[in-house]
Amino acid sequence: MALSSSSSLLQGSFYSNFLSSRELKAPLAHSVLDLVPLAAGRTYRRQWMVRPFRPELRRSDSIGSVAATLVSPEVEDEIETDDYEKLAKKLENASPLEVMDKAFEIFGNDIAIAFSGAEDVALIEYAKLTGRPFRVFSLDTGRLNPETYQFFDSVEKHYGIHIEYMFPDAVEVQGLVRNKGLFSFYEDGHEECCRVRKVRPLRRALEGLRAWITGQRKDQSPGTRAEIPVVQVDPSFEGMDGGIGSLVKWNPFANVEGQTIWNFLLAMNVPVNSLHSQGYVSIGCEPCTRPVLPGQHEREGRWWWEDAKAKECGLHKGNIKQQEAYQNNGNGNGVAQTSESATITDIFNSRNLVALSRSWIENLIKLENRSEALLVVLYSPWCHYCQAMEGSYVELAEKLAGSGMKVGKFRADGDQKAFAQQELQLGSFPTILFFPKHSSKPIRYLSEKRDVDSLMAFVNALR
Template sequence: MTAIPTIDLVDALATEYADKSPSEILELALSQEGEIAISFSGAEDVVLIDMAHNLGKPFRVFSLDTGRLHPETYQFIDTVRKHYGIKIEICFPESDAVQQLVNEKGLFSFYQDDHKECCGIRKVQPLRKKLATLDGWITGQRKDQSPGTRTAIPVIQADAGFSGEGKQLIKYNPLANWSSADVWNYIRMMEIPYNPLHEKGFISIGCEPCTRPVLPNQHEREGRWWWEEATHKECGLHAGNLQK
């Protein structure tokens, strides 16, 4: 096991591993001391789970259940759990916060006053609570996922959004340099599970009320929060580390 990288070492590692394969970056992450886990929700994350499984190293996986996911997504989570024989740590929002939001503003307030408040309660707060127990996390972020926000994602970074006082959280993005085509070539080649919604035109899949299929030649993030500005399609999970 390698020691948890300091901030100076993180930058050096990001440079050293900038052109290395996702598997090599993932192996480095899983060799770090402390508690490390893969954040799982979509196709990219299953690729990471498959790679971790093939590396033969112990690994943890967690997933956020917002309470508003598609039925197919819940089935997909369980399919992945069974396929790899792993435990998936499910993180839930605080019921009191959800109840207050729904009672005050209804079930679809995000269509009027944007998605950030709902995402904050259902996604960001549960993630923050989970990451407080970890020393590092592994994500499926790619540079080409969102126009204007993710184009400068490094393969390794100090997590400015979720590090706490006296604790440095390290974020690994092994697929940062991959395209959507790279992800799907891997999925097909390795014959690994994927969300059946992808067969219905969904590319980037989030909560059911906030996700829809995209048309040919539309960017994948256009299916998320389609009523909002196209260059700000972020729920807050990665906002603390993204370029403005």
């Protein structure tokens, strides 16, 4: 998955170009994936029943209602947890259209699309292209941007649908605000507010379903979404039958890059949230979302005051690795160590960049006078935020080549994390430090703009 292409998409004038280029349309072939019958052998795992869909019946007007008339007692297929793992492998290389069609074929009126007001509109467009009836629900937290509400309205009119909105419990919201104020999440983390305004309303919505469809992609968030399958038994929420294993989660975009989604939206000329033209990429509640700055990964616009491992609201909490995995790995970005990540290709590779060792850094700190200034990035190679700034940092090194100052990198994860935190001001990845010629104390780059011009301005102001 090429993160460089995805991150470059999120910068510059892409969204303004997108909004000004609405005439282009492209045909999309509609093919249905033929799957082999699923195994129905008995296992020790929990079994639950999938009810076939009868297209002549109209969908429910309420996300929480149970369409009992959809039961066909003479035909019921038992589907096991193991079978969904096999199905995920079968669909791994399928197009989003094929995945969506299969989801609707299996679950009919008992499945709905979770629409967030961002690029999830692509899910609705694919649902329309299947030609099957579909349902859409959304969580109205009461704190969305005005542009997001306008977007909801335009989507309903464009597709001729009624989005089924879920709202937080008024008493719970009142208690939270009265006890802790309107902006407590800036001080004690966003989990409590998200639990009241998003997670519990979602739980109520899913209790009336057997499956749901999300817009998750593997390239969206470091550490929390890198391993999501196309389809899975939901590890966190329950469906209408109740109990673990009673809800199936579909992620048709799991293996699709962000740039591909936006190319599709452009080709199909569908409505988009106007916030995208203002630099917003991942869009949530207004107080917790801001535009993405140059050189940043798209997820850095969400809960920017928190460490990367916390950048989930709880709707997809099953993605988050166990805390012990983060601690054992020692990675400041909270990415669990795996056999794959242990051998991941290094980044910031350039003949103009110096790879610094621990002993080199220790000696550098002791020097009060240096022969030349030095710029160093503290990084982790599997950190998506570091990957997002790789191009600009390498370009900066090329521009500074022969200028009398060095540009270097120091891998500060794993065993080096504690040292970097104590001696090098490491807070989270990436951290950029400038070592002047005549000062023993390094100067930390505090801005979150990581484009070449911003980094060069920092260097020129100090050298």
